[in-house]
Amino acid sequence: MREGYEGTGPGAITPDGCAVELYSRLPVGDEPDVIAAAVPAGARILELGCGVGRMTHALLERGFDVTAVDESAEMLERVRGARTIRGSIERLDLGETFDVVLLASFLVHAGDEEVRRGMLRTCRRHLAEGGRVLIQREGEDYHTNVPRERVDPSGFTVRIVSSEPVGDGVDSVHAEYVFPDAVWTQTFRARPLTREQFEAALGEAGLEVDRCLTDDGTWVRAVAVPGA
Template identity: 65%
Template sequence: MSETTREGYGGTGPGARTPDGCSVDLYRRLPVGEEPDIIAAAVPAGARILELGSGAGRVTRPLTARGFAVTAVDESPQMLEAVEQISGVRTVRSSIEKLALDETFDVVMLASYLVHFSDPQVRDAMLRTCRRHVTDDGCVLIQREGLDWHTRLPRERDDGAGGTIRIRSAAPAGDGVDTLFCEYIYPDATWTQTFQSRALTKEEFEHHLDEAGLYVDKYLTDDGTWVRVLPRR
């Protein structure tokens, strides 16, 4: 059974669905991209990583295989069922904004464009979670949307495993938020997902980091989508 879906979020297709409209079956199928290479190049070998919003473990698995000690956090028990099958991974069921572990980590990851969450209070709480759980000499890795992510539409790409990911449209939902509609097309199944996202300029992004006690150390990719962030002491 699917969990209660947030307003403005949803989807279609086989299998259970999380509150933000993600299909658990789909996310178990999606292959990993270049994320593990970007992460491994930006942090110390063997680092303790807190992965916020792990989903079904698409990135968790290769990071663990590379020798990182990963604690995976997700609010969906159905997503975490898949992560629990990965040897050596610790799982925590919690929303990101309410997470309160009595420990800190070498690396905190906020991927999947979660920094663009539609509710600014939730976004800011997520960033405070990052600051609260990173060691003073550690780092936070954040994945941002590209600058034209809401306007270069429709667009599609091959996912590398026989599927096509298509971002079809973005419609204004008010207060700087867009509602985006995506399709995931495979030979044996098709899923759709509708979700909301708040575009952020580089200046807005860095302002929100500063308010959470964080600052940019380095933009890790040419398109600025992956960023290494450090805690203010």
């Protein structure tokens, strides 16, 4: 387990505290619709941090060609119908480019700045000419509106129990997922980013914001900086 990361509950737990069985149960939500509306039909998508394929499968159903990347073999075993690659996002170099690179699950908020830089460089490295990078950000009150909980219509409860500073602008976040028959917890590190900090991080990687895809600004489309 990585320092500062922990997970509990039934089944396999990945080094960053994610529970494979939990992620297999979580519903997809509206993310695939947000993505589909922002990219060309039938686009080749590189999905970074695909997990068990929740969004992968929904994107395949919408006619996209998806290459799914994750560092966890247990997660990738659940992915069906897509080309899968096991490896760390920040060091990935496939030697090919894609119409769309997808960085979801708040991965841009990695506590380790070098990991974040590596992830964004990976996005730029694999972006075809005229391509787009789609990035999911934390909400503005993600670290301040705590504790909070949400009851999903399917019958489970998500709680963000705490978000505590651990130094260098990084918070330790503790989450709980309560189902009728099982409970999972996850503790992980995340770095809040202001809009200015987020845009500066993109700029370091040769990217810039094209537009926000959702009213709350949690989904952003980025493109390559001309000449970068």
